[in-house]
Amino acid sequence: MTRAPGQRFKYHPFQPSFKKSLPTYTKFIESTPSLLSEGIQYFGFHLDAGHLDSMFILPDGCLDIVICCYPHQPSANICGSIVRRRKGIFVRPDCDYFAIRFLPGYAERFLKYPVSEFTENEIPLQDVLPHADRLLEAVAAQSSFTERIRAFEAFYTEHYSSKLDTPALVEYLTEKIIGGKGTVPIADLAADTGYSTRYMHKTFERYVGVSPKLFSRIIRFQHVLNALEKPRGAETLDGIMELGYFDQNHFIKEFKEFSAVTPTKYLKRSGLLVD
Template structure:
């Protein structure tokens, strides 16, 4: 891929997933000189999931858009490459990471339900799936890095 180092550097410099996506879009437009065509429904769904920090489920998206859950599942996976549930989990995890990196560990644990988790065990299990660490160990790792 031409200018891959530039792309990787640009993405690595971004703080949020949304900014990383925007960095990729800028790279794509600069180097391929074509408008990035995004299905309007998929664009709406991804923006909605991102803006709600991954707490919406497919049934809610279906009610809001008027499309069936089956259609949303198939279209989303076709265009994004993964199911909306996994995309939502990734976005939710990204949001939790941002909270933890801003020294909001206590607040994060106090608001697990609002973050889309059923309970503390669900939160810890999902966190470990993505990071291979418990939230507490991750926070300790952050603290160790800052020294």
């Protein structure tokens, strides 16, 4: 169970409702301090009243801390991994939102709770994180996306002395699943690690929030979403076997399970397919 130096698969979760609907949507991939490693991404947006009830989140295997930067009363929720499309719950319109996205496996060391406890839940940050009020005040006091990133990273440096990381087993499994686009058989992963399937599942769920099998399905779904957005993306529907699906019915059923619509309807709503 070894990984060659430098062989790391970058994961860029795709949330079309935000990226395609909000002109203010901003994303920053790399975190600056070495303590934060490669386990965090940031994004921000201004949400007006017209979009308050029309934002939908799709499964991506990540955990987010979403901060409403209302100057006099900032608030934040921990948004655990979801397993089907969900309507975004935002507390205020006409407000800047700043979010810290923990990539799969990295949130447990920050929150100091099993990530599985947050799956399919939204929990106020103040109920979980010591000094949460200080973090919210520091982030909300800033006027730009970059300054909010610096405020969070300063908070992390002040309150956490160790590098944000994840156990070697979890790192290995997430990299194999992401690198294989969700198509690596779970039995092969268990054989590679040398651990029992039970131990592998228990550890993975603690740090990622879902089982390796469900995480693989989510990664495969995310890979399909990205493929559909590329030029001639509609042709992806003709190569479902190469994406790891048994047949077209399997593909449609799983896509609809995660997105609540069929692949064809998704393409039409996104303007990627014309009748």
